[in-house]
Amino acid sequence: HRVFGGIVSFREKTELTKLLDTLTEVSQYSEDLRAQTHEFSNKLYAILGLLELKQVDEAIDLIKEEYTLQNRQHDLLMKQIRSPKIQAILL
Numbered sequence: 677h678r679v680f681g682g683i684v685s686f687r688e689k690t691e692l693t694k695l696l697d698t699l700t701e702v703s704q705y706s707e708d709l710r711a712q713t714h715e716f717s718n719k720l721y722a723i724l725g726l727l728e729l730k731q732v733d734e735a736i737d738l739i740k741e742e743y744t745l746q747n748r749q750h751d752l753l754m755k756q757i758r759s760p761k762i763q764a765i766l767l
Contacts, residue, residue, distance in 0.1 A: 719742060726735035757763055 719738070723735050723738055726732075726738065753766060754763055757766070
């Protein structure tokens with residue numbers, strides 16, 4: 677129950693700030709991916725529901741709408757980002 681010594685670690689504040697910023701970015705990225713996955717699952721369930729209700733044309737329309745939206749976002753992204761390496765990562 678006695679203290680025999682102590683250890684002190686000194687670090688630059690900027691190093692700690694960079695680490696916290698990185699953790700915040702990773703956390704935000706993780707949350708964004710979770711939300712995107714949830715949204716995509718909802719669309720799949722909507723398509724499944726339409727198919728189960730024999731609403732095939734509506735299901736096809738929903739798929740086409742999503743496909744068009746994804747293509748527009750892809751084209752916009754590729755026009756704005758010039759680096760092939762970053763484009764490859766995003767794809």
